[in-house]
Amino acid sequence: MFAPFTRLSSRAAVLPQANIDTDVIIRIERLTAGDSARIGDYALEALRYREDGSENPEFPLNQPRWRDAQILIAGANFGCGSSREPAVTALMAMGLRCIIAESFGDIFYANCFQNGMLPIRFSAENVAALVADAEASSSEFVVDLHRCSITTAAGCEVVFTIDPQRREALLSGLDDIGLTLRHAETITAWQQADRTRRPWIWMADTREIAA
Amino acid sequence: MTPPRTLLDKIWDAHVVLDLSDGWSLIHVDRHLLHDLSGPPALMDLRKRDLPVHNPELTFATPDHIVSSRPGRVDDTFPAGARLVAGLRLLTAAAGIRLFDLGGEGQGIVHVIAPEMGLTLPGATQICGDSHTCTNGGLGALAFGVGTSESAHALATQTLRMRKPRNMRVRIEGSLGSCVTAKDLALHLLRTLGTTAGVEHSIEFAGSTVRALEVEERLTLCNLAVEMGARSALIAPDEAVFAYLRGRRFAPTGAAFDAAIAYWRTLASDEDAVFDRDIAIDAADVVPTISWGTSPDQSMPIDGLVPGPADAPLGTLEDLAASLDYMGLTAGQPIAGEPVDWVFIGSCANSRISDLRAAARVVDGRSVAPGVQAWVVPGSMAVRREAEAEGLDRLFTDAGFQWREPGCSMCVAANGEQVPPGARSVSTSNRNFVGRQGPRARTHLASPAMAAAAAVTGRITDVRTL
Structure with a gap:
């Protein structure tokens, strides 16, 4: 359901602030209007624009060198807060395809894989080294998911670890629902047994529900 | 002899439909709550795929996020939210999902109504497209927030593909001081442990302080677990929880309730269970x-x-x-x-x-x-x-x-x-x-x-x- 992620060459922008939450990534009121075409414009708006609506020149992704960056090196606990999945799609609409951080909010991290965004967890030391490299050079980083490696602008290669099933799904763009429905009979059989094992789960009043 | 297990281990094991290898499991979802912001996109996803909702009788919906709270409100009174609220009504009706609508009995904040109506049950798995679903862990449910894609997956299959979170325990011992509430305790924990302490973990709150909390206070404490980074939190269910649930609208009744209680009594971490992180907190240190x-x-x-x-x-x-x-x-x-x-x-x-x-x-x-x-x-x-x-x-x-x-x-x-x-x-x-x-x-x-x-x-x- 999304474009597979294999290999990416891009400059890497740096947003060092910790705890960038999903409210900051995309304001919730932007999600009520159904204006999904503009969601990329709203991504990180509190940081990206000044009060008068003009661009904040100090915001890293507004700087010429990082304007078109598809890789973001972020502060710890990136994407903490709410479960809103448009936090991922808004960043993708901005052009990002890969986020590197010491840690991520758990739900945001899971949502990344549902949309073809690659989140990479690295130790604080590794993140700091990548930041130094990204700031020192205008060359591109290469993220290779087949090899699980990042080649920095300076030419250093670092290897990252990622769950094998997550990696496979990103490489192939596999759809979870389609995969799980192959086990439909197993699910039905489990539920049938569960009705005897835990009848109380299945007792919530259903009388008023239309067949 | 089975190895000692944590409360999380026990609930997890009881919900594995299929081992997907590499540490992944297909986990059954017992309760799925939908709200006006995240519900309609997930239901629309299914409609686009031409897939039915697998178990509408385990799915419940209410508008809460994008509705006005204006006194005397009877319908959707916030214009920008009207489209989504209308979508929630249409899509839940089409799927046979019970909706607790505006002005009606049962409407409210999703994590307030679920425990209050006995939809939340100890030992059950519960999800919602909302990060504060962890609130429901106060009753001993393994409850956590999901994104729209995972919500759609659960609607279509009544399961999620997941890795088990790591086990973390926060033991709090002693009495809380005067004017010190569960909220103060949660903010104290945040101040002490930070926002990433629980990342990739499920937190079990335990200890004498936690056992002494009223059920509603437990919901407040678990509510803030996600701010500590944990997608879910748990408190072992006890007599206070069973008494709280008895007679609630959707709680089991009669022999099934007794059978449920007998099972729920087994839902505590074994004495010698091992936690990946184990933290001790002194209740005497907590102030407003x-x-x-x-x-x-x-x-x-x-x-x-x-x-x-x-x-x-x-x-x-x-x-x-x-x-x-x-x-x-x-x-x-x-x-x-x-x-x-x-x-x-x-x-x-x-x-x-x-x-x-x-x-x-x-x-x-x-x-x-x-x-x-x-x-x-x-x-x-x-x-x-x-x-x-x-x-x-x-x-x-x-x-x-x-x-x-x-x-x-x-x-x-x-x-x-x-x-x-x-x-x-x-x-x-x-x-x-x-x-x-x-x-x-x-x-x-x-x-x-x-x-x-x-x-x-x-x-x-x-x-x-x-």
């Missing part, structure tokens, strides 16, 4: 606590001084300065005495009847200070009715509060209800992020009693001094 910054861990004792660079861990100086600047505070100043513009009592953290009673005790015989806008937004229709039966609505309105209709209101600020730019708010909600309560709104998280104290004094106030 309030947030000062733009992340929930930026919290402090109400009688303390706002932190400065000297208190900041290395590398976070800029973040600290940015927080102080956004909040309009100076390092080293006392937090108590800071003038307040808005007070919000509500949200899935603190909008239950016990919360409103606690606030009312402070308000009783006093009035909202001049210049302060103060709202009480009960968490559900049931809470609203119960409070009105006790006369709490009159007590609040006589004092100058607005008494409003159930919903997320100013916690999520996606419904036209916002704190104005630059205004300072004391809020019983759970997030003080930049812009959370509205662009440039300055939010201080606190307990209902502390919020009430701020409303009547017009300043951030140590409730113990009133």
